[in-house]
Amino acid sequence: MRAPTIRDVAARAGVSKSLVSLVLRGSGSVRPEKRQAVLAAVEELGYRPNAAARSLSERRTRTVGVLLDDLRNPWFVDLLDGLTERLHDAGLRVLLGDGRLDERLGEDLTRTFTELRVDGVVAVGTLQDPQALRAAAGRVPVVVAGAREPELPGVDVVTGDDELGARLATEHLIRLGHRRIAHITGRGAVGALRRRGFETAMRAHGLADAALVENGDLTEEGGHRAAVRLLGRTPRPTAVFAANDITCVGALSAAAESGLAVPRELSLVGYDNTSLARLRHLSLTTVDPSGHEVGLRAARRLLDRIQDPDRPGTVELTRPVLRERGSTAPPAASR
Amino acid sequence: MRAPTIRDVAARAGVSKSLVSLVLRGSGSVRPEKRQAVLAAVEELGYRPNAAARSLSERRTRTVGVLLDDLRNPWFVDLLDGLTERLHDAGLRVLLGDGRLDERLGEDLTRTFTELRVDGVVAVGTLQDPQALRAAAGRVPVVVAGAREPELPGVDVVTGDDELGARLATEHLIRLGHRRIAHITGRGAVGALRRRGFETAMRAHGLADAALVENGDLTEEGGHRAAVRLLGRTPRPTAVFAANDITCVGALSAAAESGLAVPRELSLVGYDNTSLARLRHLSLTTVDPSGHEVGLRAARRLLDRIQDPDRPGTVELTRPVLRERGSTAPPAASR
């Protein structure tokens, strides 16, 4: 008892398989009564087209592979929402792949997608092995979303403007009246940009001397350690801008251990607007990289590139938004 | 310039396409020198088999579809790790699908997977529409992991023993000396089981009268509201067991607002051992449903069912583990 094929449907409807194919693909030039007969047969038999057969003969899969670098990072979900929304509208199916998994197995990150002959690949976030992307980019349209590093030829990049976001965060603190402001860094290209945004803002307000920087590693632990070092300095910073929310939570726990009240005695700003920041118990002021928007635009880019694979690579930055919550306030002294 | 096919490889290696196929599938009866020639040609041409063509002729895809109910729920990641680990070992590719997405589009949850003719489906978590699963179960092996509801014929269920986990949590509180203990409920079948575990444990220790129950909805907001109601009662409970970590965080913020110190004046236990619970700033005692183990076993079940699709459905429960952290302590009175 095998799944019905297009021929079974044809037999049942009393037409040729070609006609069935036409109906299924929505051709206009089919007599209405035949169309009805075909659709009825499809319904009765519970027919579902075989994607493998279709893509074999169509020489395209109508499928886009999305490579995630880390499922544990929640920020990608908004991005994914935007991405799938638009790709679905364009009639493309979306398949998720766990980048770290393939890597752990020592396989080419994009091997599965290559074998499936996906029509395009979206790499979400910073991948461990940009080399694999370079190879893939030769064969299939590739867009990087939510990360900047691999500026590869023929690859589009869509991500939040990290430097601007960092500037927004820093200026928010300055506007509140803070002067002695610290930054806990991230890593990689994104980390560098956020740091630069911080330093640019401080310099622009003549606060270059009041700027402190400690290294973090985008983990809670790293944030905690960096904050402990920062809070040990004299004079103590009155505000900290952390490279991401997780780091910020680490800093928050360090503040609690030092008996410092947040935001009264110490203001904190994170980055990414993860669900973490929204927890009322944490309520972090943070920079929202507007992942949904990034996803929408990445989809747009991919669709364009599928149309015209040879266009030069582009870099598109979306404008982040500051979300003010309960972890920032004017410094105690200036009250 | 199309992707090379098996015929191109054959021509280059000076053999027939059948021989190439044999080599690629690892047949033993191929002369070593020919094998080398084929592999060299594969390498030189950068040949990758076409999955669609292969599965069309093999009549199987070596692919398993994993249906996630909610990417924002982090607990599924551990499960996924275990699942993919074993499925990969068995030579199966894993494709992730976002259940909510398809549902939002009004499409059959499993439509994509059906069209792709996946060899099996794993539904992770509680799906909105169990009906879709029932339909799928007729066509393809289906295993439900991390949820219990749909006890459908011919479907295996693998999940944590929620009732036991709830009992462990409750008994932990009782052992610490708590008597007046509250439970904030979850939803659905899982919620019912965790509640039953709580009530069973209370009754077993003669504390049925000291048990309080408030309804939650598995969200932070719901946890907060329920906790506010609980803390308003007199006498106040000294400990709360929440149906999941998120709910527990909501309760934590309610405690903070009431000026109650955790764990000194109020002990809290969550469920799921999400990354949330591990944050040092929250440090929730929680029940670890051992998702990795659930994933491994779900994979095992699926592989068995692929072998023998007609075996009756089974229910397999894994043993959860209590993770003691900083949100529980003996009650203030008994110190």
Added chain:
DNA sequence: CCGGCGTTTTGGACCGCTCCAACAGCGGCC
């Protein structure tokens, strides 16, 4: 009644792979 033309419908080639029956070679044995 026939030819011409636009609309529908159809058979068959083909997409890239696997599977299988059949075949080529090659000793060994009677």
Added chain:
DNA sequence: GGCCGCTGTTGGAGCGGTCCAAAACGCCGG
């Protein structure tokens, strides 16, 4: 020498769709 059996190898028939050239149909004007 002929036959058998074994190891390697091969061509061709599918798998289930799409696509296209050609056939069938219907209608009209001459």
